[in-house]
Amino acid sequence: MKEQVFIYSHSFQSYKFHQEHPFNQLRVELTYDLLKSMNILSDEEIVSPRLATDDELALIHDRKYIDAVKRASEGKLSEEEAYNFGLGTEDTPIFPNMHEASSLLVGGTLTAVDYVMSNKALHALNLGGGLHHGFKGKASGFCIYNDSAVAIKYIQKKYDARVLYVDTDAHHGDGVQWAFYDDPTVCTLSIHETGRYLFPGTGNVTERGHGKGYGYSFNIPIDAFTEDESFLNIYRKSLQEIAEFFQPDVIITQNGADAHFLDPLTHLCSTIKIYEEIPKIAHEIAHTYCEGRWIAVGGGGYDIWRIVPRAWAHIWLTMKQHTPKGSLPQQWLEKWQPKSPVKLIPNWEDPIPLYEPIPRKKEIEEKNDMTLQKALHIIRENRPFNNHNQATESS
Amino acid sequence: MIIEKIMKKEVVTLTHKDTIATAIKTMRHHGIRHIPIISNNNELIGIVSDRDLREASPSTLVLEQKEHSLFKKPIKDIMTTDVITVHPLDFVEDAASIFFEHRISCLPVMRGQKLVGIVTEADVLYTYVQLTGADQPSSRIEVRVPNRSGMLSEVSALFHEKHVNISSVFVYPDLDDHYKILVFRVQTMNPMNVVETIKNRGYEILWPHQLENRK
Numbered sequence: 335m336k337e338q339v340f341i342y343s344h345s346f347q348s349y350k351f352h353q354e355h356p357f358n359q360l361r362v363e364l365t366y367d368l369l370k371s372m373n374i375l376s377d378e379e380i381v382s383p384r385l386a387t388d389d390e391l392a393l394i395h396d397r398k399y400i401d402a403v404k405r406a407s408e409g410k411l412s413e414e415e416a417y418n419f420g421l422g423t424e425d426t427p428i429f430p431n432m433h434e435a436s437s438l439l440v441g442g443t444l445t446a447v448d449y450v451m452s453n454k455a456l457h458a459l460n461l462g463g464g465l466h467h468g469f470k471g472k473a474s475g476f477c478i479y480n481d482s483a484v485a486i487k488y489i490q491k492k493y494d495a496r497v498l499y500v501d502t503d504a505h506h507g508d509g510v511q512w513a514f515y516d517d518p519t520v521c522t523l524s525i526h527e528t529g530r531y532l533f534p535g536t537g538n539v540t541e542r543g544h545g546k547g548y549g550y551s552f553n554i555p556i557d558a559f560t561e562d563e564s565f566l567n568i569y570r571k572s573l574q575e576i577a578e579f580f581q582p583d584v585i586i587t588q589n590g591a592d593a594h595f596l597d598p599l600t601h602l603c604s605t606i607k608i609y610e611e612i613p614k615i616a617h618e619i620a621h622t623y624c625e626g627r628w629i630a631v632g633g634g635g636y637d638i639w640r641i642v643p644r645a646w647a648h649i650w651l652t653m654k655q656h657t658p659k660g661s662l663p664q665q666w667l668e669k670w671q672p673k674s675p676v677k678l679i680p681n682w683e684d685p686i687p688l689y690e691p692i693p694r695k696k697e698i699e700e701k702n703d704m705t706l707q708k709a710l711h712i713i714r715e716n717r718p719f720n721n722h723n724q725a726t727e728s729s
Numbered sequence: 730m731i732i733e734k735i736m737k738k739e740v741v742t743l744t745h746k747d748t749i750a751t752a753i754k755t756m757r758h759h760g761i762r763h764i765p766i767i768s769n770n771n772e773l774i775g776i777v778s779d780r781d782l783r784e785a786s787p788s789t790l791v792l793e794q795k796e797h798s799l800f801k802k803p804i805k806d807i808m809t810t811d812v813i814t815v816h817p818l819d820f821v822e823d824a825a826s827i828f829f830e831h832r833i834s835c836l837p838v839m840r841g842q843k844l845v846g847i848v849t850e851a852d853v854l855y856t857y858v859q860l861t862g863a864d865q866p867s868s869r870i871e872v873r874v875p876n877r878s879g880m881l882s883e884v885s886a887l888f889h890e891k892h893v894n895i896s897s898v899f900v901y902p903d904l905d906d907h908y909k910i911l912v913f914r915v916q917t918m919n920p921m922n923v924v925e926t927i928k929n930r931g932y933e934i935l936w937p938h939q940l941e942n943r944k
Contacts, residue, residue, distance in 0.1 A: 356919050424892050424917050467866070467918070474866050475918040505918070508866065531936055533918040534866030558938070598921055601937060 338653040339381045339449050341442045341460040342366055346383075348435040349462070351427045356599060356636045357476040362461045364643040364670065369650055371663040381449065383442030383462065390444060391437065391479055393487035394513055396471040400433075403478060407433040420473035436478040439463050443481040444488055446629045450584065451493045456626040457617075457653045461646055464588045464633030466507040467534065475505065475533060482586055482631060483513040486520055489584065498582035498623075499523070500573060502612055503590025503633040504600040506537030506553070510588075516547040521580040525569055527593070527602050528555040539708045552576055554709045557698045558601035564699045565593065565604050566611050568706050577619045579713040584624050587616045590633030591645035595689050599636050603692060605684045609645035613652035628653075639674040644682060658682045732824060733817035735856050736838045736846035742767045745774060745805035749785055752777055752804055763835035765844055766808050772842045775808035778835070782807070814839040817846065825853050862897030862914035870920055871935035872911045872927060873903060884911055884932060891923040910935065 346362050369375040391400050402419045405411040406428045416422035429435075439462045446458035460481075468480030486497045499514075499522045501507035507524040514520035529535040543551040554568055577585075591609060593602040613630065620628035630649050635642040644662070651658060661681055671678050679685065692698070707714075742765050743752060752764055756779055766775040785799065785807045814837045815824055824836055828850050838846035858864055874880040881900065888895055899912040915923070920937065928934055 356921075423894075424922075425919065531869045533868040533920075535862075535869070535914070536864075536866070599919060 335453055336379065336449075336455040338379065338457040338459070338650075339446070339455045340366075340369075340375055340379050340650060341383050341446050341458060341462070342380050343382050343438070343442075343462075345435075345438055346442070346462040348431060349439055350435070351429055351476075355427070355476075357634075358636075358638050359462065361635055361638040361642040361646070362632065364638065365461055365646040365650075367669070368643045368647050368662065368666050371666040371669075372647075372658070374654055374656060375650065381445060381458075383438055383445050383460065385434065386437045386440035386444055386479070386481075386484065390484060390488060391440060393491070394470060394480055394483045395468075399471040403436065403473075404433045407431050419471065420469070421478075423473075425476055426473040426478060432478060436465075439465060440479050440481040440484050443485045443629070443631055446631070447485050447489055450627050450629050451489060451495065457620070457628045457630070459630045459649055459653065461632040461649075463631035464503070464590060466501060466503060466510050466588055466590075466633060467505070468509045469512065474509070476634075477509065480509045480513065482507075482588060483510045485586065485629070486510070486514065490519065495583035496580070497521070497584055497586060498577060498580055499586045499588070500616065501525070501588040501590070501633075502569060502593070503588055504593040504597065504602055505532060505590065505634055506534055506555070507588060508534050508536050511537075511541070511551050511553075514547065515543055515551060516545040518543075518546045518550050520547075521550045521552070521576065521582065523552040523554075523572060523576050525554045525556065525565075525572065527560070527600050528557060531558060532600060539705055542712065549712055550580070552709050554702075554705055556602070556702045556705065559603050559692045559694065560593075560698055560702060561603045561692065561695065562605055562607045564702045565602070565608050568702055569608075569612065570615055571706060572710060573615060573619055575710055575713060577623045582624055584627040584629065585616060585620050586629045586631065587613070588631055588633045589613070589646065589649055591635035591642045592633075594637065594641045594645070596637045596641055597635070599634070603689060605688055606641070606644055606682070607684075609648050610657070613649040617652050639670070639676055640679045644679070730821045730856060731817065732815055732819045732821060732838055732848055733846070735821060735852050736817065736848040737852070738846050740765060740837075740844060740847045742844070743777075743804060744768070745803060745808070747804050748801050749782060749804060749807065750800035753782055753786075753800075756782070763847070763849070765812075765837045765847065766804055767844060771844065773812060773814070773837055773839060773844050775805065775810045776812045776835070776837065777804055777808045781809065812837060815848065816840065821853055821856050824848055825857075828853065860897060861899070865896050865914075865916070866918075867896045867914040867916050868918065868920040869936060870913045870915060870924060870927075872913070873908055873933040873935055874911055876903075876907050876909045880909070881911060883930075884927060885913075887926050887930065888913065888915060888923055891926055893917050893920075893923050 346359050422428045442460040443463035446460045449455040449458045463481040465477035467475030468477035497520050501524040504527045506526045511522050529537050537553045593604045595603045762779040768774050834850040836848050894916040896914040901910040
């Protein structure tokens with residue numbers, strides 16, 4: 335058995351909306367190239383992704399929707415019809431061969447799953463995946479097919495295992511949450527910037543699941559301008575306690591890298607520090623509860639030059655138990671600097687200080703702590719889960 | 730939005746001859762907190778709430794046998810008879826202000842003398858949640874504009890220009906009454922494009938708030 339595999343193909347680049355779109359898979363290549371230039375990613379560790387089949391996509395997605403994406407792929411979907419499927423919008427414009435491009439990202443995550451679940455590798459990383467906003471019958475938030483949701487259903491069917499899904503993207507992992515909202519054999523944890531201002535707006539602490547799944551969805555919405563310490567405190571405590579409560583067989587982590595101060599789409603104030611710690615803690619938890627079984631996927635991340643390559647490299651480096659310090663490889667900096675519109679950060683560490691002190695720091699930390707308590711209250715109390723549903727009280 | 734669109738049409742009712750015990754059981758069974766009381770010819774003559782029942786119930790500290798006879802009393806002894814009602818064509822905001830003014834949480838909906846539905850505080854609140862657009866994937870943008878005609882139209886035209894669909898719009902008063910705050914929830918994960926456009930036309934963006942050095 336291999337210790338870890340890296341799912342990669344140059345064809346991940348085919349998932350491309352247009353030149354100005356913020357979602358840019360060049361991030362994956364930049365990360366791959368960074369690891370390659372460190373000589374820490376060997377060819378034996380690289381596995382090509384396969385295409386997900388229609389039946390696999392249909393584990394989560396409506397056949398009608400899959401068909402619509404296929405027609406859009408060939409430019410045969412009318413504008414009106416496209417709109418009903420969330421296609422052809424500003425966020426998810428139609429592009430040629432979008433069905434194949436999206437199926438490859440899902441197939442990549444399924445390849446990762448097969449390696450880990452059939453004991454061919456302990457850990458697997460698919461940076462092409464992590465498209466957590468995709469819904470059953472609708473594209474949303476740059477996502478067409480939801481690779482993680484398909485992968486979880488696939489794990490249930492093929493391997494009959496309990497999955498803990500952990501989402502640290504700055505946006506709420508809505509697509510995955512809703513897909514398993516009433517399922518007690520899948521536990522979802524999403525830590526994200528509060529939906530008061532940020533897309534998609536959901537992910538309130540009171541969203542806990544429904545019916546039998548009540549108590550198996552966890553949401554910790556954190557305040558805008560949250561910094562490293564508070565973020566990591568919440569992540570560490572929640573993941574530890576939820577893993578202890580749920581006793582998963584395998585962990586899937588979604589590693590959106592858009593909670594960084596420099597990310598243009600969100601309003602959190604973390605630094606590269608959290609991206610060093612997030613995979614380390616996930617790795618520990620996987621070894622404590624799942625005999626090491628850990629599948630990691632990518633996600634958001636819109637400062638593709640200064641942040642995402644370093645942040646995502648940390649996931650692989652954690653799997654290899656390597657902590658990098660100091661300068662990035664010169665070769666990498668020299669290769670990519672001319673192509674980057676911004677000055678690359680030359681070190682693994684962020685420059686200090688990265689930003690002016692946040693005036694409300696203490697208040698934000700207190701508020702986040704309270705949210706954490708609310709989210710974990712249900713397991714800390716150690717009560718049996720009652721299916722009381724406050725929302726449907728009538729007359 | 731009118732009441733007819735949000736009211737529940739299947740109403741659980743009792744008659745004035747039913748007992749307090751029946752009312753308690755009915756509420757538990759249906760998970761409800763209010764029961765309209767109707768006469769033989771289907772006219773509304775009163776309403777009981779869970780609070781009326783709690784007040785009428787003997788204390789759990791007093792468990793003497795004779796107290797239990799209270800449960801056998803008819804509802805008409807404890808029901809509220811001057812019931813506040815609404816019409817199906819009333820606006821949802823009317824129901825909201827009635828709830829607020831009278832400190833009640835349920836309104837029978839009447840067409841003439843006939844009970845045709847019921848609407849609760851939770852129904853109205855849910856309508857407001859939908860109104861804010863907060864139940865659909867969206868981003869929030871706040872713009873401060875001078876308090877004069879045409880501003881909403883000018884700013885919302887910029888969303889159209891950028892092909893961004895608006896889920897909801899609110900107009901809030903500003904502390905300074907020469908200004909208003911426009912709050913848009915828009916169907917996009919990347920509001921930065923349209924935010925730039927709004928800024929370039931000289932409007933003040935309150936959110937998204939950019940920190941120094943971010944760019």
